[in-house]
Amino acid sequence: MNENKKNNSIKNFNPYWGWIITGAVLLAFYFFSDSASSQKTEWRDVREMLENGYVEKAEVITNRNRVDIYLNEKGKNASKDKLEKNKNASPEWYFNIYKEWKSFDEFKAAQENIPVEKRIEPSYKEESDVWGGILSWIFPIALIIILWMFIMRGMTRGSGGGSGGIFSVGKSKAQLFDKNSAGNKITFNDVAGLEEAKVEIKEIVDFLKNPAKYTALGGKIPKGALLVGPPGTGKTLLAKAVAGEANVPFFSMSGSDFVEMFVGVGASRVRDLFKQAKEKAPCIVFIDEIDAVGRARGKNVGWSSNDERENTLNQLLTEMDGFGTNSGVIILAATNRADILDKALMRAGRFDRQIHVDLPELRERQEIFQVHLRGIKLIAGLDISFLAKQTPGFSGADIANVCNEAALIAARNNKNAVDRQDFLDAIDRIIAGLEKKSKTISIEEKRTIAYHEAGHATVSWLLEHANPLLKVTIIPRGRSLGAAWYLPEERQITTTEQMMDEMSSALGGRASEELTFAKISTGAISDLEKVTKQAYAMVAYFGMSEKIGNMSYYDSSGQDMMFAKPYSEKTAELLDSEAKKIIDNAYKLAKKVLTEHSEGLKQVAELLLEKEVIFSEDLERILGRRKSMARLEELGFKPISDGQLFIDDEK
Secondary structure, X not given: OHHHHHHHHHHHOOHHHHHHHHHHHHHHHHHHHHHHOOEEOOHXXXXXXXXXXXXXXXXXXXXXXXXXXXXXXXXXXXOOOOOOOOOOOOOOEEEEOOOOOOHHHHXXXXXXXXXXXXXXXXXXXXXXXXHHHHHXXXXXXXXXXXXXXXXXXXXXXXXXXXXXXXXXXXXXXXXXXXXXXXXXXOOHHHOOOOHHHHHHHHHHHHHHHOHHHHHOOOOOOOOEEEEEOOOOOOHHHHHHHHHHHOOOOEEEEEHHHOOOOXXXXXXXXXXXXXXXXXXXXXXXXXXXXOHHHHEOOOOOOOOOOOHHHHHHHHHXXXXXXXXXXXXXXXXXXXXXXXXXXXXXXXXXXXXXXXXXXXXXXXXXXXXXXXHHOOOOOXXXXXXXXXXXXXXXXOOHHHHHHHHHHHHHHHHHOOOOOEOHHHHHHHHHHHHHOOEOOOXXXXXXXXXXXXXHHHHHHHHHHHOOOOOOEEEEEOOOEOOEOOEEEEOOOOOOOOOHHHHHHHHHHHHHHHHHHHHHHOOOOHHHHHHHHHHHHHHHHHHHOOOOOOOOOOOOOOOOOOOOOOOOOOOOXXXXXXXXXXXHHHHHHHHHHHHHHHHHOHHHHHHHHHHHHHHXXXXXXXXXXXXXXXXXXXXHHHOOEEEEOOOOEEEEOOO
16 A cells, blocks of 8 residues: 555656756755855954954955955954854855955055054955856756746647647547446436437447347447437437446547647547557447547538548548457447538448437426436425426426526525426526516507517417417517417427418517508517528428429538539529418418407407416417317317316327
């Protein structure tokens, strides 16, 4: 144990302290060596020594403005109480003089009462400064060397060189986790939802734990698996769970750690990473955000190409599946941009599996809430399933943010526990921003906003395929002056009728302004942007136009950065015409719905002006039951959460 401590102390010794200590010793010796063997005095004391005949010799050091005084035996005996005996031939006393001081005259005047034959005349000499000469050329060079080493060490740290200085800049920066590591305690139990992804990930871990189970039947362990999915869905969390579950070494690093400004550093780090992995095989190597180094090669040469990044990618491809063997090394990688990765990286033999980590569905969101609510003090009887229903389209990271925001809101309101309203406020804040009740809005503007939001609410409520509305408000949030919350259906495909109803709902605000005030405002800019993109997608991507037909100009490979459009100018004009036609039809439908239910629109708007926030129950009371609700009930669905959402009894 003591031997280990000794070795660690030797390893942790910083060599820069050696330079600092050496310099300090040299400076101390230089400044104190001259006066270490003699004692300083003043001229008045020397005058008394001269008058008493104690001085044997006096030397004026002209280049140092100093006078050295040597005493005779009589003087030494008389000064025993003051003088410290010296073992060398150095002077016993010295005093400093000014350049204008006339030593000969002063010595002569001090010895007027002494016989001429016993008088002392000062001698003059220049003293060579050996240490000063040495330091004059050693110190600047040493200072330059120390500064250079500090600068290079800082550059090396900034570029990931590690503790080895400039010589380790090409070393891998991967963090190593093994069964003895205390830094990673995450297991598969901490990963809620993602059941399909966990099945494949668990199988990879089982490959390493029980390889004979699979090799006995002739199977081979997969070389790599790529986690693909939107941001915040838990790709990195799955990798952390693998590190916590596997009883094999686990190397973790980011794709950006390979990319450097120095030529050859990225490829060198790849080689070093796989060298370490082979030495500890069987093991797992995890590369997060692999698109930083794995972007497709050869695109837009001369514009945005990066030779160093491509060299790093080439080395990575060689190490993953080249002539060398990587037996027992499994590569895990994560990205949300799989479309831009190089095809050579995606092929079987490098990444044998692509594991899709999608946004969680209702049941999975409920499980994620249960994980993130473990450390939060909740009010008794809080319905977690209700929270899951209020967060469609939320990722795992979004749900974690909701739980944290709810706890902060409850603490801000001095509550003893987090309740349902805190979670609803947190969801509203994350979606639309913080309420700005102090924002000054004129009465006319507020009335326009109320009718605009009432138009959205009315059209979405009355159209069968539009998303059901949860609540609508005219309290400013973030950059918006009003907002409406919807509960979109979690569907995999969308029909033309559904898209048209959603577009009509988005245009309901503009239509309401025109019908009520006979004029329009700039408040519909986000609505217009949304429907324009959706109309062009229907025409150019989904083939939902009779004149365009079953054609799609969508490029799923991601190589859409081209100078020429994949269609002629005539087709472009037709695309514009068809998109405008779809938007016009959606707008006409919105105006028709609002005209037929003008009284209901007015009641909704006036209620908004009165309460500032209304809910689906208010719309149901004013406009009646939604068609989609009645139809769902006929099909065997039942209402849950105050009539806001419907699920099948059998499901």
